[in-house]
Structure formats: C-alpha cells, structure tokens
Amino acid sequence: MQIIFDKVNYIYSDGTAFSRHAIKDISFTINKGEFIGLIGHTGSGKSTLIQHMNGLIKATDGRIYFNGQDIYEKNYNLRSLRSKVGLVFQYPEHQLFETTVFKDVVFGPANLGLDKLECELRAYEALKMVGIGDDLLDASPFELSGGQKRRVAIAGVLAMRPEVLILDEPTAGLDPRGRDDILEKIAYLHRESGMTIILVTHSMEDIANYADRLFVMNRGELVMQDKAKAVFSHYKELEKMHLAAPQVTYVMNALRDQGFQVSTDATTVEEARKELLGLLQR
Amino acid sequence: MEMIKVKDLSFEYIRRDEDGNVESINKAIDSISLEVNKGDFIAVLGANGSGKSTLAKHINAILYPTEGGVWVNGLNTAEDRNLWEIRQTAGMVFQNPDNQIIATVVEEDVGFGPENLGVPTEEIWERVEQSLEAVGMLEFRNSSPNKLSGGQKQRVAIAGIMAMKPQCIVLDEPTAMLDPNGRKEVIATVRELNRRENVTVILITHHMDEVIHADKVFVMERGRVMMEGTPREIFSRVDEIKKYRLDVPQVTELAYELKKAGVDLPDGILTVEELVEAIKRIKSR
Structure with a gap:
C-alpha cells in the first residue's frame, strides 16, 4: 500500500471568519501501480486533495502515509517525497520557461542535485516517453503546439522519475486528438513502468477507458471509491453531484427502462457495441 | 440578411528579429x-492551431485581415471608424x-460594459437586471463572483x-x-439566448456533444474551412x-460502429434518444 490517507481534514484559513472546510474526513488506500481517476464538480476539493499527496499542503487534521511512513513525522524528508510523487498542475505549459525544450526538462532533475550526465539522460528518456522527437529538443518550448507544450511539461515531471504521477486535468483545452495522445501516453507509462497514476478529470468518457478505480469527490467528501462500472451505475446520484456518466451508459439504461434485456454496465463504446449486437441478434 | 460576411480572408502572423527583418x-x-x-x-470545430480563435478575433476587430475582408452587420472591420460599433454588435466570451x-x-x-458605452445609469440597471435574468443568475446579483462555480461565473x-x-x-x-454540469448550464444558456433573444451565436469548442444543436458547423484545418454542414451531415x-x-x-461513434457491424441504422445519430428510438424500431419489426 503506497499511499494511505487516514481521516484527513483540511480547513482553509482555519480559525478566521473566512475558514472553509475544503476536505472532510478523507480515508483511502492506493496500491502501487494502480490507475486512479479522481472526479468531482468544480470546487469539490480535488485539487486540495492531491496537493496533500506530495506535502504541498499540510492537513489540518489526520495522517498520511507514503510507503508505510507517516509524512508528518518530525524527521520525514518532504523534499524526497516531492521527487517521488510528481504533480502536474493544470495548464502546466504555463510553467515552461527555458530557451529550449531540452533545457526545460533538465531543470527538474538538476534541482535534485544529480550530476549533469544523469540529468541529461533522464531528460532525454522522459521526452522520449511522452513522444517528443529528437528534432524538437533544441526548439523553443514556446514554438510548439498546445499538445506538444503540455507533453514537454509532463516530461519535466517524469524526469524526476517519480513513483507516483498525479495529473490535474491534463487534457483541458486540447483538441480530441491531442487529448487522446496525452491519455495514450499516460496509459503507456502506467503499463510499461508500473507507475501509479492519479488522474483528475471532468471527462467521464475518457476516464472510463483507463482507470482501475474511480474516486468521487462531492463538497469536500470522498463519496465513492470503486471500479468505474460500479460508480457509473449510480449515474443518477452522480448527476446530483454535478457529474454525469458516459453517454453509452445512458443508452443502455434507457433501453433497460424500455423493457429490453441488456446489461447496463457498459461504459465504453466497445462494451456497448458488443452488448447491443447481442441484443439485436437475439 | 447576413450578420457576418467573411470574404477571401487571409491572416499572417509575422515574426521579426531584433533588427526588424522578417524571420518567419x-x-x-x-x-x-x-x-x-x-x-x-x-459552431466552429478544429484542432489546436487550426485558426479558429484567429478567425473569431477578426469578428470583433481584435485582428485585422492581411488580405480579404470581414463585415459585421455590414460594417467593414478594417475601417477604424467602425470599431466601436462593431465591438458593440459582436461581443466575445473567452x-x-x-x-x-x-x-x-x-x-x-455586468454593469461595467454598458457603463463604458456611456449608457445612462437608470438604463444600466435595467440592462443588468435583464441580462442576469436571461442567463438565470438574477438571484446572485449581490453575490461576490468568487463564491460562484465555474459555470455560474461563465x-x-x-x-x-x-x-x-x-x-x-x-x-x-x-x-x-468547466465540469459537466457547468458545461451543460453554459450551453443551455447560450441556446436560450439564441432562441429567445434571436442573438446570433458563434461557438468555438472541442466538445463535440455541444454542437449537435447548431444550425451549421464549420470544421477548420490549417487556416481553411474543410467541412461545412448541419451537425448531422458533419x-x-x-x-x-x-x-x-x-x-x-x-x-x-457507437451508432457508427453498430452500422459497420451490419445493423440497419440511419446516418449521423446525434443523441442518446435517437439511438434508443432507432434500436426500438429495429426490435419491433
């Protein structure tokens, strides 16, 4: 068990008139190598929650364990935690600043105090993982397309070789192909390196394709943690929380409501296709 | 009568080096x-970098054509004296x-815009009330925007x-x-404005399900319009x-895959209801 949250609470501006209870009594366990999808309405506490995972925000109350160690213990090395738990913020390309793509990615590992050769090796490897070719290494990051910039920014975090990669809406504002490219790259990383992935998203169709488990946040509480199918079967509750299920889930449920014998747990086009072909051939 | 006319429009971003020579x-x-x-x-669809936003910025004269022309309600955007009237005719949301x-x-x-236009105070308040009513936000008129959700802010x-x-x-x-609910709110609001107030709407988006109610869709690639038609045709x-x-x-996509597998479905199914109806029809044959 890689990450354990035990009754974690966070209150912004605690003790003042503006205090706001952003996350409430959150407990969960994430295993090594899992792919977790984190969904919830705007303001539900997703971003606050993930910033606890690498110690950027300290819980008002509760315990967090990483690889069995309490990260709030006195001698715990938070710096090393941050290199093990990589966090890619929303619109990470706004943080690109170097003159070339390669230099930008080297910046992260260089801050870990590694020697130059090692930094460059890691940067090269990270850029390769996100599909940035050799021809772009010397380009200015500002000349790239939106999707490319974002992949460079992700490479900057990967070059730290984290054990856990957290991404906050990595596909916002990208065109559908750019979105699929990024998600495919993340799925590839997960498969090939066994990295634990935590993906925050508003796209139910996307997350249904990739995540092992979904965490659902609502008004600061973790209200569901289960397999995607199980979560999306509660689509009516999800709607009350300002969320939704993938479109195909609605198709299957509508058919079931009309009296057809179909299983309603399809969440991807492929699953729905199989189920519907079965129905139509009966 | 046309609201917007774009004719042979080309636009070039020119990059110069320190000495002012053209670099690219x-x-x-x-x-x-x-x-x-x-x-x-x-609705305008297109990949990142296909020119959608550049086109949009021509419609309220943030950018001027390199070649060709753009007319908004008959006003040529290239003429400086039309600027204020054009910006009043075509508003932009980012x-x-x-x-x-x-x-x-x-x-x-909400009152900031009309105030800048020199609208008399009394009328400003009238307009504020009407517009907040139109987007369903009247009850929040005295709230701080900080306390609103993304969809409400939009x-x-x-x-x-x-x-x-x-x-x-x-x-x-x-x-x-925005989250799914915020998206729904904003799109429903825009559709209402279009239907009830007859406002012409140009929506640029990457979310395909938001364009299914459009009268017409343009698909752009590399600065050109490649497809044009109703959502069903596209x-x-x-x-x-x-x-x-x-x-x-x-x-x-699901309907398309079923069709490929030999199911007799009509082309271009756009909504859950349409697909469910089509399947019901097949089963009742």
Missing part, C-alpha cells in the same frame, strides 16, 4: 469565405471566466456581454475549464472528421 510568416487563416445569417447558431470578471459584486461586473461573463446588447456573441471555448462522416484531429459524440 505563419499563415493562420488561408483565404476563407463564409457567411453567417442573423439569428443563426454556428475560455477562462476568472480572466473576464473584474468587479467584486456580480451586478457591478454565465455572469455572458450576462456582461448581453448587457451591451450585442446582436452577435462569439464564444471561444467557453466550457473548456457527424455522419466519422472517418473524415477524425482525420482533422476531431471526434464525434460517443453515441454517434
């Missing part, structure tokens, strides 16, 4: 011609609501534009940063649309 020229728009009728709901809201109280934010931004009484609204990816060409780095709504 990037043709963001490549001889586009199109017309938008008054009261239409138009992606990030936080960048567009400037006041600390909702109603003051609706306030739209009300701010409506208070200037434009005949046309251009929305550049207004839902990119989305029945699944392979072609994917070639332009785009996608179709999930239910359209």
